[in-house]
Amino acid sequence: MSKASQFYFDTSPPVSDEVRKTTCYMCACRCGINVHMKDGQVAYIEGNRDHPVNKGVLCGKGSSGIMQHYAPSRLRAPLKRVGPRGSGEFEEISWDEALDIAAGWLEPLRKTDPSKLAFFTGRDQSQSFTSWFAQAYGTPNYAAHGGFCSVNMAAAGIYTMGGAFWEFGQPDWDRTKLFMLFGVAEDHDSNPIKIGLGKLKERGAKVIGVNPIRSGYNAIADEWVGITPGTDGLFILALVHELMAAGKVDLNYLCRYTNAGFIVNEDPNSPERGLFLRGKSGKPQVLARETGILMDYDCPAITPDLAGQFVEEGVTHRTVFQLMADRYLSPDYAPEAVEARTGVPATRIKSIAAELARVAFEEEIVIDQPWTDWKGERHDKMIGRPVSFHSMRGISAHSNGFQTCRALHVLQILLGSVEVPGGFRFKPPYPKPPEAHPRPHAGVTPGQPLDGPHLGYPLGPEHLLLDDEGRAKRIDKAFTWENPMSAHGLMHMVISNAHAGDPYKIDTLFMYMANMAWNSTMNTSEVMRMLTDKGEDGEYVIPRIIYSDAYSSEMVAYADLILPDTTYLERHDCISLLDRPICEADGAADAIRWPVVEPDRDVRGFQTVLLQLGAKLGLPGFVCDEGWPKYEDYADYIVNHERRPGVGPLAGFRGEDGTGDGRGDPNPAQIDRYIENGGFWVSHVPDEATFYKPWNKGYQEWAVARGLFDAEAPYVFNLYVEPMRKFQLAAEGHGAVQPPEHLRERVRRTMDPLPIWYEPFEDGNIDTDEFPIHALTQRPMHMYHSWGTQNAWLRQITGKNSLYLPTKLWDAHGFEEGDYAVVTSAHGSITVPVAHQAGLNENTVWTWNAIGKRKGAWALDEGASEAGEGFLLNHLIHELQPPKGDGLRWANSDPVTGQAAWFDLRVKIEKAVPKPAESQPAHPPIKSPVGKGPAKVARKI
Amino acid sequence: MHPAPSVIIFTTLSGLGFGLFAFLGLGLPDVSGWVAFVFFAMAYALSCTGLLASTFHLGNPRNAIYAFSQWRSSWLSREGIMAVATLLTFAPVAIGRVFLDMELALLGAIGSVFAVLTVFTTSMIYTQLKTIARWHMPLTPVLFLLYAGAGGALLAGQASLAGVLTLIVTGAQLLAWKQGDGRSTTGDLGAATGLGEIGQVRLLESAHTARNYILDEMAFQVGRKHVQKLRMIATLCVGALPALLLLALPAGHLTALIAVVLHVIGVAASRWLFFAQAEHVVASYYGR
Amino acid sequence: MTCLPSSTQKKLGLVIDLDTCVGCHGCVTACKGWNTQNYGVPLSDIDPYGADPQGTFLNRVFSYEVQPEGKSAQTVHFPKSCLHCEDAPCVTVCPTGASYKREEDGIVLVNEDRCIGCGLCAWSCAYGARELDRDAGVMKKCTLCVDRIYNENLPEEDRVPACVRTCPSGARHFGNLGDPNSDVSKLVADRGGFDLMPEQGTRPVNKYLPPRPKDEMDVPALKPVATEASGFLGWLDKALGRIPGKGDRLPTKETVQETVQESEKV
Numbered sequence A: 001m002s003k004a005s006q007f008y009f010d011t012s013p014p015v016s017d018e019v020r021k022t023t024c025y026m027c028a029c030r031c032g033i034n035v036h037m038k039d040g041q042v043a044y045i046e047g048n049r050d051h052p053v054n055k056g057v058l059c060g061k062g063s064s065g066i067m068q069h070y071a072p073s074r075l076r077a078p079l080k081r082v083g084p085r086g087s088g089e090f091e092e093i094s095w096d097e098a099l100d101i102a103a104g105w106l107e108p109l110r111k112t113d114p115s116k117l118a119f120f121t122g123r124d125q126s127q128s129f130t131s132w133f134a135q136a137y138g139t140p141n142y143a144a145h146g147g148f149c150s151v152n153m154a155a156a157g158i159y160t161m162g163g164a165f166w167e168f169g170q171p172d173w174d175r176t177k178l179f180m181l182f183g184v185a186e187d188h189d190s191n192p193i194k195i196g197l198g199k200l201k202e203r204g205a206k207v208i209g210v211n212p213i214r215s216g217y218n219a220i221a222d223e224w225v226g227i228t229p230g231t232d233g234l235f236i237l238a239l240v241h242e243l244m245a246a247g248k249v250d251l252n253y254l255c256r257y258t259n260a261g262f263i264v265n266e267d268p269n270s271p272e273r274g275l276f277l278r279g280k281s282g283k284p285q286v287l288a289r290e291t292g293i294l295m296d297y298d299c300p301a302i303t304p305d306l307a308g309q310f311v312e313e314g315v316t317h318r319t320v321f322q323l324m325a326d327r328y329l330s331p332d333y334a335p336e337a338v339e340a341r342t343g344v345p346a347t348r349i350k351s352i353a354a355e356l357a358r359v360a361f362e363e364e365i366v367i368d369q370p371w372t373d374w375k376g377e378r379h380d381k382m383i384g385r386p387v388s389f390h391s392m393r394g395i396s397a398h399s400n401g402f403q404t405c406r407a408l409h410v411l412q413i414l415l416g417s418v419e420v421p422g423g424f425r426f427k428p429p430y431p432k433p434p435e436a437h438p439r440p441h442a443g444v445t446p447g448q449p450l451d452g453p454h455l456g457y458p459l460g461p462e463h464l465l466l467d468d469e470g471r472a473k474r475i476d477k478a479f480t481w482e483n484p485m486s487a488h489g490l491m492h493m494v495i496s497n498a499h500a501g502d503p504y505k506i507d508t509l510f511m512y513m514a515n516m517a518w519n520s521t522m523n524t525s526e527v528m529r530m531l532t533d534k535g536e537d538g539e540y541v542i543p544r545i546i547y548s549d550a551y552s553s554e555m556v557a558y559a560d561l562i563l564p565d566t567t568y569l570e571r572h573d574c575i576s577l578l579d580r581p582i583c584e585a586d587g588a589a590d591a592i593r594w595p596v597v598e599p600d601r602d603v604r605g606f607q608t609v610l611l612q613l614g615a616k617l618g619l620p621g622f623v624c625d626e627g628w629p630k631y632e633d634y635a636d637y638i639v640n641h642e643r644r645p646g647v648g649p650l651a652g653f654r655g656e657d658g659t660g661d662g663r664g665d666p667n668p669a670q671i672d673r674y675i676e677n678g679g680f681w682v683s684h685v686p687d688e689a690t691f692y693k694p695w696n697k698g699y700q701e702w703a704v705a706r707g708l709f710d711a712e713a714p715y716v717f718n719l720y721v722e723p724m725r726k727f728q729l730a731a732e733g734h735g736a737v738q739p740p741e742h743l744r745e746r747v748r749r750t751m752d753p754l755p756i757w758y759e760p761f762e763d764g765n766i767d768t769d770e771f772p773i774h775a776l777t778q779r780p781m782h783m784y785h786s787w788g789t790q791n792a793w794l795r796q797i798t799g800k801n802s803l804y805l806p807t808k809l810w811d812a813h814g815f816e817e818g819d820y821a822v823v824t825s826a827h828g829s830i831t832v833p834v835a836h837q838a839g840l841n842e843n844t845v846w847t848w849n850a851i852g853k854r855k856g857a858w859a860l861d862e863g864a865s866e867a868g869e870g871f872l873l874n875h876l877i878h879e880l881q882p883p884k885g886d887g888l889r890w891a892n893s894d895p896v897t898g899q900a901a902w903f904d905l906r907v908k909i910e911k912a913v914p915k916p917a918e919s920q921p922a923h924p925p926i927k928s929p930v931g932k933g934p935a936k937v938a939r940k941i
Numbered sequence B: 001m002h003p004a005p006s007v008i009i010f011t012t013l014s015g016l017g018f019g020l021f022a023f024l025g026l027g028l029p030d031v032s033g034w035v036a037f038v039f040f041a042m043a044y045a046l047s048c049t050g051l052l053a054s055t056f057h058l059g060n061p062r063n064a065i066y067a068f069s070q071w072r073s074s075w076l077s078r079e080g081i082m083a084v085a086t087l088l089t090f091a092p093v094a095i096g097r098v099f100l101d102m103e104l105a106l107l108g109a110i111g112s113v114f115a116v117l118t119v120f121t122t123s124m125i126y127t128q129l130k131t132i133a134r135w136h137m138p139l140t141p142v143l144f145l146l147y148a149g150a151g152g153a154l155l156a157g158q159a160s161l162a163g164v165l166t167l168i169v170t171g172a173q174l175l176a177w178k179q180g181d182g183r184s185t186t187g188d189l190g191a192a193t194g195l196g197e198i199g200q201v202r203l204l205e206s207a208h209t210a211r212n213y214i215l216d217e218m219a220f221q222v223g224r225k226h227v228q229k230l231r232m233i234a235t236l237c238v239g240a241l242p243a244l245l246l247l248a249l250p251a252g253h254l255t256a257l258i259a260v261v262l263h264v265i266g267v268a269a270s271r272w273l274f275f276a277q278a279e280h281v282v283a284s285y286y287g288r
Numbered sequence C: 001m002t003c004l005p006s007s008t009q010k011k012l013g014l015v016i017d018l019d020t021c022v023g024c025h026g027c028v029t030a031c032k033g034w035n036t037q038n039y040g041v042p043l044s045d046i047d048p049y050g051a052d053p054q055g056t057f058l059n060r061v062f063s064y065e066v067q068p069e070g071k072s073a074q075t076v077h078f079p080k081s082c083l084h085c086e087d088a089p090c091v092t093v094c095p096t097g098a099s100y101k102r103e104e105d106g107i108v109l110v111n112e113d114r115c116i117g118c119g120l121c122a123w124s125c126a127y128g129a130r131e132l133d134r135d136a137g138v139m140k141k142c143t144l145c146v147d148r149i150y151n152e153n154l155p156e157e158d159r160v161p162a163c164v165r166t167c168p169s170g171a172r173h174f175g176n177l178g179d180p181n182s183d184v185s186k187l188v189a190d191r192g193g194f195d196l197m198p199e200q201g202t203r204p205v206n207k208y209l210p211p212r213p214k215d216e217m218d219v220p221a222l223k224p225v226a227t228e229a230s231g232f233l234g235w236l237d238k239a240l241g242r243i244p245g246k247g248d249r250l251p252t253k254e255t256v257q258e259t260v261q262e263s264e265k266v
Ligand SMILES: Nc1nc2c(c(=O)[nH]1)N[C@H]1C(S)=C(S)[C@@H](COP(=O)(O)OP(=O)(O)OC[C@H]3O[C@@H](n4cnc5c(=O)[nH]c(N)nc54)[C@H](O)[C@@H]3O)O[C@H]1N2
Pocket: A122, A123, A145, A148, A149, A150, A512, A513, A514, A515, A516, A519, A520, A521, A548, A549, A550, A551, A552, A553, A554, A555, A565, A566, A567, A568, A606, A777, A778, A784, A785, A786, A787, A849, A850, A873, A874, A902
């Protein structure tokens, strides 16, 4: 105890009156939080130790959630635009009026042409609900933000192995010994990755970071590969070259769990050339090594002969593995051949390949855990290859991103390191192969729901959404020949297509949680112009815009009607298995948010508003037979809605008595049970089902019992993606649906069923001598896109951004601290502050994403550094590539999925003399609908 | 360090004030009645204004009473005590001399010692700081004492002594600048972070882009040209010009006044430099 | 009392692993959150939404670049808070006795009811660990979460500093560095933990673990199994022959018929 000479104070003060457990939403990682309440107010937020995602820890954003909750930028009431678009002049209206206006706009459209509504949602976590609304309304024009985010990663993963990194799966952090990280600054799995890296560090396991920039996770990597942007595909295929040439691949794994042994039709005259030979059952064929005869691939107790060749009518048909050997053993993929382009020395590539092989095959780990495979064979052990990988937008946000992501998955599979101890593990409800996902739908009937779900995974040209004249059915031109496998839609094309009236004009643009007039758009200034552009009739080209935001973002100023949302601590939310779940490899999990405090403003949870709007419109599912609203609010929906009998938004505590795990009748007390349980639910995967999930009988049975899917569906990994070959065949002139002439060659080249590398489109479209420098953005770990700035703690950490230049450029231009540079791309020019970083690829510059702000937004002072010095790179990026020789402009997107190619950007720089007063372009201020923040905060509750 | 006006005024004026006290305590100049009143008033005014100014530097002066409690370890506490002790000691001396025509010589001498000690404790507040190499040297207290001596002599009308002392203090100041310039501690990030063994260390991103107390207070940067100019002014005003006036010209109230004014300007300039040029080791963490 | 205790019963402190810190600033805002609601006055923010925001933080994370000879530059994230020095000059300079070091655990604290906000303690600290709160005018510093680590209102596992509890990568460790057998002391011994600016003579209790050596991988290249394509196929054939386990379970006529046999091309 304190001696007399020391002071007495209470070292054991009461912490709070009560702890309420809910889910963080300072980003989409969705960690569990303990919200400490004092006098009914939010006082302190810490991590929930029991939560499967974060196990008690919180990141910089999560720990400062209290400042987002109390942010002065919170919208206060529904708003109706009174000034011109973009001015920020609004009047507050009642919810009745707001809903009347919205219904008044949407009702006639639905009766005449529902596709005149485009409903797109941004960083939302209720897509299964919002898409349900859009489907009931009947518009084909719905998607979330995945198309500009990371659909390459998601789609390449689904098509290759039934799941990607990110929310689909994670490294076996507890066992992996060598971990390779490609192109990740932060990712959605923010805290799990950090926890995982911490575990590796604790064990002294090796981390290799492949990234042009050495910051964040790459800063703690033991080895840093400062690759040239856009060349990871080459680097990975060079690793594949080395491993295959040395025979360092897991043949047993390839035989059992992949299509390596499938026989590919190599008859040059066949319209099915490149497709698998199929048996009477319709199933792909393998040559059984034991008998030498062709058999269905899933026939029990055979080993496909990867070395086998099937000769028929003078044509030799070979296996997928032999086609791979043909391609990847070629000297084109030798380390020496790629070192100049990738910027990675050949010796380094060889060294990494050798280390991967050494750890995978010499440090094999064995777990004494018997399991039974899909063919009924019993195994007494689980064999692990302790190398693992993780990757995100660094490889996916390029126009060659889909193929690069594929290449990485193929590398993982060749090493036999997917779904094995020490390797990569899926998180339920994944794995889920493309066949298990729906196909996209766009069948519109006025006054009726859409004919099926909007988004899905096409398996061939027959699944494209084209009308009889070959025109896009969707406003974003998803699922067309420009991007056949655009599984997440193309949010980044919506505004420009709607503005151009191509493929058609729309009437109402309805957006939710997406700052499309600022950082989430390409070519920001131009998008602001499109949103405010008027036709000859004096009307806005995009006639009506409805937007839901919780804060005074830049986008708010560009809408006609604002539906103000609550903060994350004030509403019900459901983080559902039907959507983007929070599962871990060892268990299925979902979670809720619930109002730990009631809003003190006239705001409503957006999902509740959507239910009210749906009911007003009389949408099927939203009203009961008598025409009354079916659900009182979102909480009611979460509990009582059923997608399939017994399967609803929340999987936990189902059934009258709350014992239903995954399946069961609605439980009226379900939300209370979640709250009692800390806001989440987990169902653990049984021990014998922890690995080999796609082929593990135990896992398949467990998953069916939990309603993750309805029937066991084992499958093999697609080293060779046959659906891609179908698109390629169409481009070669086969089949009923073929690409237009100008896209034929591109489809043929890019839809290769085996991973390839081609140079990023921008490199081919501009003069790379004039624009020699790659320009990138990275997410700061402590900022979430534009949201972070309204948080007074976080904006002190990063309240302005600089463009980081490598030593070579820094010295060549004679830059000094405090200087500005003019940065020019083929599309535009910005003038911005610069800084020096040595740990940076010598041809790359970069800045933090979304720090720059529009004057007047976010309840900040107009003199805020975010608006004066801060800047966006987005002004330099266009959604279209510069015109090609034929005058046509291709989308600045991946040709397979349509993913926005943010990181293909090429620029040149020069010193700005004289230094400008502020970063350029400087847009005029917008009027704040919420006023400005206080002069001081010292809030002790 | 941030050259806060409050600390510059404090050290400048209280140095002069206590310097004057030191002379007054020894009966220099030998005056009484209203003339003595003027001298004592000047000494009290200078030292009290200085001390008062220093309280503007305090974030929370309400607790000031506690500042006298830590004499066993804290030079700042000791300074407070000595300052008060000096002021109190001189009260009877002054009353005696001004009103009672009474000379409390012993008390006066004790007062003088206290005044010198006050200046010394003030100097030790700065000298003790290992974090500021430019201050952490034996010359610092010497300099403070010489400044107080020169200023005191000037104010006490000890013209020739003052002339000599201003020259000495100027010399000492030049020496202190020279020594200080050789002790610059900032910029060695390798040592500060302990990462120097791996290689050359530089700041990539400061912890926060926003300002903070440490930066404002301890990472003040002053331009070289500015320093040169101020050093010139200080050199001329502290010593050269006053000495010229005092030693070369016949004594007189006007020359004395001009000399005093010049000297005070010089001291203020040197004190501005004392703070502004003081590099705190912490600045190296900020890449400064 | 501003005289330092001649010894303390424990030396509680932090060990920060520079090889693991990813620079996420989680510890920064967790610290701000806890200490705003707990010990002393709240950590204020002046002009929080304005052009020139400035607030009090007890823990800040810097990023440095280190350039080794002939290798790529490395990035090191560097969290910094009070090191709870054994010879803490910030304590002895304090005129009011507001700054003191606790005898029981060595934690250095400020008693805000005594502090005059003179700033001298901050001047004396080489590490920039003390910030004067601009709103309240009193000195703030890391308390080592003294109101958590003994707090009986918290579950036992939560009786650690807020920054340690939140650190996602586990780069922060808390414990008694006075006990050579404690986990933190062992960690320091194993990983070569070091003091910041030992020449200041402050004898910090907190220790930093250095980054592990980087970019040192040098594994000899793999040997190809064959130099030509046919050789590769030969290797493949042989290698497949070595795959264990199926020979004994050749399909019988029945199993073959049960499924599908030889392909008639479709
Ligand atoms: N240069 C460059 N640009 C990029 C990227 C890049 O890497 N580089 N990345 C792109 C990617 S991947 C993405 S996903 C986008 C992200 O871009 P956005 O999805 O637009 O992200 P935010 O800026 O966070 O905007 C989301 C909006 O949601 C609002 N919001 C926050 N919380 C709530 C809430 O609870 N309810 C409601 N209704 N609204 C809320 C915020 O106020 C904000 O206006 O940015 C893209 N832009």
